[in-house]
Structures are given as structure tokens and as C-alpha cells.
Amino acid sequence: MEEKELEKLIGSFMILPGVGYKTAQRYAYRILDLDKEKVEDFAKTVVSAKEKIRFCSRCGGFSEGELCNICLSRHSKIICVVEEPKDIASIEKVKNFDCLYHVLNGCISPLAGKGPDDIRLKELLMRVNQEDISEVVVATNPSVEGEATAMYISKILKPLNIKVTRLAQGLSLGSDIDYADEVTLSKAIEARREI
């Protein structure tokens, strides 16, 4: 019995991650509550962002031009390798760590049919050869696939005399040993440090 346009509006919000019917309904009611201008601005912003944001031809991160702001303005001998463009934003939040980035667009995952040629490894190798790079920090996810990808990167870069590092694994700050899973604990014990 609901109006058709309202149902369409609710349905349209369900393309967003984690948004079910109930949340979509709340969003739809907010849209109907807002001024027409604000709604039009919102729609315009979404379409224009989708049109303008593409990928940096060097690092593969989000960019409005040929090269992203980081590639254009930052000078560093460190490349941080991440799986997805959005991972860059997370690492950027860490202050005092100035690095360039390289997005793989996934990781090596035989189960998903993704081999070394399906991610941006050739591009990484090319950059390491051409740019003045001293260290590659592999910041792939701490999953089996991320781990395998890190090992692979280390294997192909070692012959070039490049220092390859991996983000440390262990207990999260503020977490509870009680709730830590066995694998994390075992990694934390393995990598224990003298104090």
C-alpha cells in the first residue's frame, strides 16, 4: 500500500553496505524531510564524485587527476604497499610516517583465482626500479592471502637489494589478552621484545 516512489527510494539506499530495509527507510524519511536544494546537492555530489574520482596512474589510489595529491607533493624513499585504495586513508591517519603508496588492487588468492599477474605487482617492480626507493613496507591485511602476498613481494624484491618490511602483528592496543584469539597471541609471543 506504500507509495511506489517511496518504495523505490527506500530500495535505492540498500545499495549501501550494511544498509537493510529498516535503515534505508530511515534514510528515505530524512531525504523527504530535507529541503529540495539539499537533496539535489546531495545527488549532484554523488554523481560528480563518481565522475571525477579515478585512480592515480602511479600509485593506484583515488585521484582527481592523472596523479594523486600524495604522489604529486610527497618525496619519500619508502613505498607502503596496500591492498585497496581505501587502505591509504587508514595509514594516512598515522602521523610521522611519510611514505608513498602502491595499491595492489587485491592480493594473491589462489582460491579466488587471483595470481601474481592479476594484481599490480609488475607496476610495483617497475617503480622500485625507476624511483629512488630504499624500503617497501608491505601493509596487506593480516590474513592468509595478505600474508602470502607479502611473502611473494619480499621474494621478488630481495634480489634488488630493497629492504622489505611487514607491519608488526600482535595484540591491539587497549585489547584484552583474555579475548585475543590464539593465532594473534601466538604471533605476539613469537615477536616478543626485551624491555
Added chain:
Amino acid sequence: MEEKELEKLIGSFMILPGVGYKTAQRYAYRILDLDKEKVEDFAKTVVSAKEKIRFCSRCGGFSEGELCNICLSRHSKIICVVEEPKDIASIEKVKNFDCLYHVLNGCISPLAGKGPDDIRLKELLMRVNQEDISEVVVATNPSVEGEATAMYISKILKPLNIKVTRLAQGLSLGSDIDYADEVTLSKAIEARREI
């Protein structure tokens, strides 16, 4: 250091209720992941819904035309009075209760400077006089203001020989007596029924 358009896109999602920076960021990344056509469809649906959905001239609920689907197609002697257009959807979910609706657009709230003339009470009175109505079910929220509004409606409709009822208050199904607040419990005791 993030791209400007990306920041604008993230900011634009924060007009939605309960959406902070982190959630807006997730939504923005989903938009960048989707096909261009899907994003354009999404934007079009939002704008077109905002343009087409207005309020039913009779009941005040959401409508695409002069009258909403419920007012056009349903015949009932019962009017259910609600505070907001969106409340209609909640009551519609209850099967076996066929009623017409009347949206007040708020409720009497002296603290917010809202008196009886600021909500659609005149319109309700007019409908009760003109249409063939036998019962008015007041489904305002179980708050102090909703309660006051219900009492007021009862007062103005009683002289017209209209049955005025209010949704029952008591324990929610599946809830725990342990966690029920005192007011709810007191209402539930007050309205206890013989079994």
C-alpha cells in the same frame, strides 16, 4: 591530503541520520566501487522521489498524487491518528486492521511552543464531521506530549459522539519484566486484565 571530491562525497552522506564520518566513508567507497550507471540511477531516484512525493491533502501521509493510495482505495469508519507520516508505515504492517489515517504533523508540546492550532487538529475535526467515522484511534507516541495530545483529541471529539480510543500501554512482547522501566510496569499493572 585526501582528494577534495572524496571528502565532499564523504561529507554528503553525513546528512543521513546516525551516519558519522566512518560510516559515510564506507558509503563513499561503495559509491566509488559501483558502476557509473548504478550511481546515476541512485542519484536520479533520490531526486525524483523528493520531487514526486508530497502529502495527501486528506490524511497528510506521503502521497504521489492529490490523495494517497490508502485514502483512494480504502473504506473504513476508523481513523487512526498518528504524529508523523512515517508512522503510517509502522501501523500498516499490522495485518487485519483496516483504517484510514490522519497525520497531525507533531503533537501538542508547550515546551516546544506547539499548541493545538499548530498541528492538524482542525482538519481532523472537519473529517470527523464530514466523513462517516465511528471511531478515532489515537496512536501518538507514548510520551508526555503524545499523552497530552491524546487527551486533548478525546476532549474535543467526545461531544460529537465519536468513540475515541488510545493504543494500549504495557509490556512489549518478548521483553523482560526485569528490564521494564517503572512507568511501563505501572501502566501494565493499572491496565491488567482478567484471564
